Amino acid sequence: MGAEVVIDGLTKSFGKQAIWRDVSLSLPPGEVSVMMGPSGTGKSVLLKSMIGLLKPERGRCVVNGVDIVTCSEAKLYETRKLFGVLFQDGALFGSMNLYDNVAFPLREHTKKSESEIKRIVLEKLELTGLAGAERKLPGEISGGMRKRAGLARALVLDPEIILCDEPDSGLDPVRTTYISQLLIDLNAQIDATILIVSHNINLARTVPDNLGMLFRKELVMFGPREVLLTSDEPVVEQFLNGRKIGPIGMSEEKDSATMAAEQANVDAGHHDGSPDEDLRGVVPQMEPTPGMPERMGIRRRKDRVMRILHTLPQAAQESIIASLTDEDRRRYGMQQPHAMAAAPQQNQQPQQNQQPQQNQQRGTQTPRYGQGDAVPDQHAGQLPADRVAQVPGSGWEQPAPRGQSGPGQGRP
């Protein structure tokens, strides 16, 4: 299983230019996370800070007990070996063929024999769909192949944590889906912790277990994908829909006069090309290619998310509950629909409707606990009572207000 990365109160500036402050989040071991955010909000700076290429002024980034921000050079050198990094442009050496590019970290960081190196390089090239392209130079291959070669190189030291800086940049939508699939398949095979930085809305909606967003020099949110995908936070809504209307402007944050003028144009019937539909909502997550192992992170994430369910916003809770299978419901001590038909409605929420609701706007199922519907039981499932969620109706707690670091905000 991949390593956990715990980021706590990280603050970075360049001279007088603050990039972000007080960023706190945890990348759960073996799960896939995506960080989105408008251009220039410091996503790449965050990745570079996580591997010690940049030094934040404050805060910690802890991996396997080592704080990357303050540790010695020797510790940093050792800890960096846990990371595989796919830089935006693949960062390949232009004068080396793909074989030598991929072999480079092994020759630099290990004492492996050339025959062992050959075995590993060919395996990683095969894994990334580049078998047969070993002798090509980076200048002779497409952008998508360069990305995959960069990924092959990131994998040779068997990383526990993989960081990908915009794996989709410069790729068409089809190739973007292929590289997303490659990352999910990789996660299924090696159970590494993965963080992807991307602007790509489709990737953000379909790939990760956890989703975060940087804006206004801070981490707006980070948590289970359902939290952001159902969020009413204006900046998240604007970003996921790619709309002009909202707080994000051309180069930075908008002032209120600009926002009002843009809204007036829309009210007057001006069409700015934004989608008519609201693209938010939880869509099915990309699965490993048939024949691949199951993702171990999926089960761990379900247990983890069910433990913090009561701390999440209601829309996210509803989406998570709606996604549970019968087996999940047994595991988490929730009665089955057929059992509920005959059972008394002891956990029913008084103010809620009697039938599952279809949320037309977002296209998601939002179950209300009514007759015939599955209702959370009093923790009679297969996990110990202190390891399952307090579901609505059994100790519902409001999520922490914005700005406070809680499970739905920073700690997924």
Ligand SMILES: Nc1ncnc2c1ncn2[C@@H]1O[C@H](COP(=O)(O)OP(=O)(O)OP(=O)(O)O)[C@@H](O)[C@H]1O
């Ligand atoms: N080494 C550096 N020295 C000074 N400023 C830097 C350095 N690296 C990044 N910056 C600045 O930090 C800010 C954030 O840059 P970063 O590349 O992290 O943004 P980003 O969110 O990844 O953007 P994009 O989505 O466009 O790639 C930018 O204003 C950039 O100019």
